[in-house]
Amino acid sequence: MSGAIIQVRGLRNCFGAQVVHDRLDLNVIEGEILGLVGGSGSGKSVLLHSIIGLHRPDAGEVRLWQQDLLTLPTAQRRALERRMGVLFQNGALFSSLTVLENIALPLVEHAGLNRRQAGALADIKLALAGLPALAGGRYPSSLSGGMVKRAALARALALDPQILFLDEPTAGLDPVSAAAFDRLLLTLRDALGLTVVLVTHDLDTLYACCDRVAVLGQKRVQAVGTLAEVAATDDAWIRDYFHGPRGRAARQAVHGNEE
Numbered sequence: 001m002s003g004a005i006i007q008v009r010g011l012r013n014c015f016g017a018q019v020v021h022d023r024l025d026l027n028v029i030e031g032e033i034l035g036l037v038g039g040s041g042s043g044k045s046v047l048l049h050s051i052i053g054l055h056r057p058d059a060g061e062v063r064l065w066q067q068d069l070l071t072l073p074t075a076q077r078r079a080l081e082r083r084m085g086v087l088f089q090n091g092a093l094f095s096s097l098t099v100l101e102n103i104a105l106p107l108v109e110h111a112g113l114n115r116r117q118a119g120a121l122a123d124i125k126l127a128l129a130g131l132p133a134l135a136g137g138r139y140p141s142s143l144s145g146g147m148v149k150r151a152a153l154a155r156a157l158a159l160d161p162q163i164l165f166l167d168e169p170t171a172g173l174d175p176v177s178a179a180a181f182d183r184l185l186l187t188l189r190d191a192l193g194l195t196v197v198l199v200t201h202d203l204d205t206l207y208a209c210c211d212r213v214a215v216l217g218q219k220r221v222q223a224v225g226t227l228a229e230v231a232a233t234d235d236a237w238i239r240d241y242f243h244g245p246r247g248r249a250a251r252q253a254v255h256g257n258e259e
């Protein structure tokens, strides 16, 4: 792992009188899978949206590859955006398009491919996300939850991003599908050299996939480091989260009973 590919400095986000983030700092290291965790409403999604330029912070700075997305001229901003893939919480696929058309869309719109070329590449992304070719002709509403996540992942990978952002990718999946998604993520990271930022409540995903974890709370990053480092932090929420029954079960599933 080399330097920080994402630097968040002094981030402040407010909605009316509600302060969600205040002087929040975070680094994401190239090649890592970083898990973002924290209680409901701690601002994980708002942080993700701030990083990808969907939400303009009230103060502070987000630098991606040393550049501030929000101050770049449009063409440069678009170029930087193409280096990021995003899987939103509900998949956010267009319901009136087939899965293949959903994946091909960014290739037509942002990479300037014709429909035939985009379709051929979309087929490859579909396979990369572990979906059978037949799924390409189906509409999102006819897919299982796990397949929707994979279709959304295929679309997020359409433009060969270097950073992948995932907002609760395993939410709503049964444990077997969630574990399969975790394995797919690790395979893709290793094969494609991706950097991954992952918002999750899923302790199994954290233990199975993440190199580091950042815990949001009290408007900041309360702790960041390896799972072992973060789990050892003296903080009430972290203690309950990592050392409660679910945390113990997730840790044992990966490490056995050695602790």
Ligand SMILES: Nc1ncnc2c1ncn2[C@@H]1O[C@H](COP(=O)(O)OP(=O)(O)OP(=O)(O)O)[C@@H](O)[C@H]1O
Pocket (backbone or CB within 6 Å): 015, 020, 038, 039, 040, 041, 042, 043, 044, 045, 046, 047
């Ligand atoms: N567009 C908005 N307008 C007003 N308030 C917002 C908006 N977006 C987020 N918030 C508020 O900001 C806070 C943080 O929201 P966010 O969705 O980032 O939390 P989260 O940590 O992702 O929560 P969860 O784990 O429940 O998904 C919440 O109190 C939310 O109501």
